Amino acid sequence: MKCRKCGGVAVINMRHHRLALCADHFVEWFISYTQRAIERYRMFGSDDQLLVAVSGGKDSLALWDVLSRLGYRVDGMYVGLGIDGDDGYSAASQAKAEAFAEARGLTLHVVDVKQTYGESIPELAQMTRRGRKPCALCGLVKRHIMNRVAYEGGYDAIATGHNLDDEAAVLMQNTLRWQTGYLARQAPVLPSTHPRLARKVKPFVRLYERETAAYAIVRGIDYIYDECPHAVGSTTIFYKGLLNQLESRSLGAKLSFYLSFLQAKREGLFSEPGEALELNDCQRCGQPTTAPELCAFCRLWVRRIDKG
Amino acid sequence: MKCRKCGGVAVINMRHHRLALCADHFVEWFISYTQRAIERYRMFGSDDQLLVAVSGGKDSLALWDVLSRLGYRVDGMYVGLGIDGDDGYSAASQAKAEAFAEARGLTLHVVDVKQTYGESIPELAQMTRRGRKPCALCGLVKRHIMNRVAYEGGYDAIATGHNLDDEAAVLMQNTLRWQTGYLARQAPVLPSTHPRLARKVKPFVRLYERETAAYAIVRGIDYIYDECPHAVGSTTIFYKGLLNQLESRSLGAKLSFYLSFLQAKREGLFSEPGEALELNDCQRCGQPTTAPELCAFCRLWVRRIDKG
Numbered sequence: 001m002k003c004r005k006c007g008g009v010a011v012i013n014m015r016h017h018r019l020a021l022c023a024d025h026f027v028e029w030f031i032s033y034t035q036r037a038i039e040r041y042r043m044f045g046s047d048d049q050l051l052v053a054v055s056g057g058k059d060s061l062a063l064w065d066v067l068s069r070l071g072y073r074v075d076g077m078y079v080g081l082g083i084d085g086d087d088g089y090s091a092a093s094q095a096k097a098e099a100f101a102e103a104r105g106l107t108l109h110v111v112d113v114k115q116t117y118g119e120s121i122p123e124l125a126q127m128t129r130r131g132r133k134p135c136a137l138c139g140l141v142k143r144h145i146m147n148r149v150a151y152e153g154g155y156d157a158i159a160t161g162h163n164l165d166d167e168a169a170v171l172m173q174n175t176l177r178w179q180t181g182y183l184a185r186q187a188p189v190l191p192s193t194h195p196r197l198a199r200k201v202k203p204f205v206r207l208y209e210r211e212t213a214a215y216a217i218v219r220g221i222d223y224i225y226d227e228c229p230h231a232v233g234s235t236t237i238f239y240k241g242l243l244n245q246l247e248s249r250s251l252g253a254k255l256s257f258y259l260s261f262l263q264a265k266r267e268g269l270f271s272e273p274g275e276a277l278e279l280n281d282c283q284r285c286g287q288p289t290t291a292p293e294l295c296a297f298c299r300l301w302v303r304r305i306d307k308g
Numbered sequence: 309m310k311c312r313k314c315g316g317v318a319v320i321n322m323r324h325h326r327l328a329l330c331a332d333h334f335v336e337w338f339i340s341y342t343q344r345a346i347e348r349y350r351m352f353g354s355d356d357q358l359l360v361a362v363s364g365g366k367d368s369l370a371l372w373d374v375l376s377r378l379g380y381r382v383d384g385m386y387v388g389l390g391i392d393g394d395d396g397y398s399a400a401s402q403a404k405a406e407a408f409a410e411a412r413g414l415t416l417h418v419v420d421v422k423q424t425y426g427e428s429i430p431e432l433a434q435m436t437r438r439g440r441k442p443c444a445l446c447g448l449v450k451r452h453i454m455n456r457v458a459y460e461g462g463y464d465a466i467a468t469g470h471n472l473d474d475e476a477a478v479l480m481q482n483t484l485r486w487q488t489g490y491l492a493r494q495a496p497v498l499p500s501t502h503p504r505l506a507r508k509v510k511p512f513v514r515l516y517e518r519e520t521a522a523y524a525i526v527r528g529i530d531y532i533y534d535e536c537p538h539a540v541g542s543t544t545i546f547y548k549g550l551l552n553q554l555e556s557r558s559l560g561a562k563l564s565f566y567l568s569f570l571q572a573k574r575e576g577l578f579s580e581p582g583e584a585l586e587l588n589d590c591q592r593c594g595q596p597t598t599a600p601e602l603c604a605f606c607r608l609w610v611r612r613i614d615k616g
């Protein structure tokens with residue numbers, strides 16, 4: 001297979017784009033494709049100060065790499081969840097994130113949940129979730145910390161490495177139950193609705209997982225290959241499997257599913273404004289919340305203190 | 309496994325309803341469940357004259373059986389498509405439909421496409437579709453004939469045997485491309501928009517294919533087991549496979565997908581009225597059409613005459 005640009009040996013064939021490219025031209029294409037998504041969805045400009053949520057995996061490190069190569073002012077943030085299990089998942093992923101930052105002279109903020117708040121995610125989950133998966137809890141904690149770090153550091157937007165496969169799986173999950181509220185909020189950009197809640201952006205929404213992985217490999221990025229041990233058997237992974245079957249049958253099906261959804265939204269689907277939520281300041285941390293006194297994050301810890 | 313009603317031997321376990329039933333109680337439940345759907349979606353009343361579109365398969369014969377047992381005034385209509393291939397599919401299915409009607413003293417209208425219009429579906433497809441699947445063409449022809457027979461016979465509604473698996477597969481297909489126009493029109497009842505277009509109703513929309521099959525078997529209905537040979541490898545069958553995987557992972561997923569879609573529609577999703585289509589009378593057959601002169605059905609035959 002030959003590179004369409006130079007005739008050299010192609011390292012990837014993106015059949016949905018009818019585009020095979022060599023390593024150099026793939027990197028060039030990947031960066032430019034990301035920049036076009038940033039512009040198309042008006043994610044941010046060159047004056048914005050960006051914070052990338054870094055897990056140590058291929059997507060977030062590739063994103064940090066691309067954004068810094070594009071010349072954006074971008075720092076990283078790693079949240080230490082204390083998910084260690086047999087593989088030392090958190091310790092290993094933190095090491096990858098730190099090595100990446102150090103080698104490139106980039107700034108990485110590290111917030112360790114246990115050191116900062118007193119308990120790791122598994123410890124917290126054990127007390128509050130009674131053996132259920134800690135994923136919802138983990139998401140809540142990470143969102144809170146990301147918003148706090150972005151606010152305290154004066155960042156304009158938080159960028160996450162969600163790729164097309166991630167977005168399509170969530171879209172399928174929301175669609176199968178017609179959760180119109182979630183569908184209304186699923187987008188490449190979530191605008192800030194409060195001074196303490198940074199804008200969220202996903203520059204990789206149009207890139208297949210296979211493409212972000214190829215970018216990380218071609219660029220020699222050393223990332224953590226394992227999924228979080230709690231993700232095993234997750235609904236998201238199941239939906240990704242269904243979507244892969246669809247893609248095998250119909251080339252470009254994932255991209256078409258996601259892009260036609262965005263198109264339908266632009267044409268007014270799900271545009272029902274709903275009632276604007278009334279936001280209060282959490283009495284403990286100051287972040288906005290729909291609850292009257294404490295936000296969901298602070299309620300977690302206060303419950304713990306009560307029980308302790 | 310025991311029947312929940314009488315403790316006898318259950319013939320079916322509907323796990324999504326947590327309901328196992330013996331043959332007699334399953335038949336009783338199935339009929340009553342259908343009647344509840346007829347009422348819930350306001351499909352028709354006891355004064356209406358109904359026409360069931362009968363293919364000779366389990367769904368349409370089960371529907372005819374149920375509607376006549378419920379005391380509705382219901383005749384059948386069979387369209388002879390001339391799809392014979394190796395298995396004599398059309399001839400065999402017509403025989404099943406005729407035997408069913410005769411044994412029960414029911415009235416069956418038979419319209420043979422080749423005898424009435426000059427060519428069978430495969431012949432017509434060969435000329436107009438150049439080897440492509442004739443399914444779209446076949447749908448167009450059947451809709452035309454159903455509307456004609458219903459209009460000429462003074463029927464109030466056309467009932468079809470579409471079950472939940474059929475509807476969920478179409479819903480998935482439309483959703484994966486966010487075809488909002490099709491989604492807006494997908495419903496258990498399609499009201500009549502013109503005196504020559506009968507209301508369309510689908511009393512089995514909430515019944516799994518497995519349940520309609522069980523009903524046909526338990527009631528001793530002799531139906532044609534084979535699918536239409538053109539359906540092999542179809543997109544619908546592929547989506548049914550995906551939905552079966554979903555159902556295996558999450559009990560009731562198909563029903564929830566379809567019912568939450570209807571719920572979202574009731575809450576206003578897809579309610580964008582769009583422009584009312586201007587309908588003209590076809591100059592050849594009189595059926596309403598959005599085209600200025602001939603409807604799509606008549607254009608098929610006029611093209612043929614021109615070519616011939």
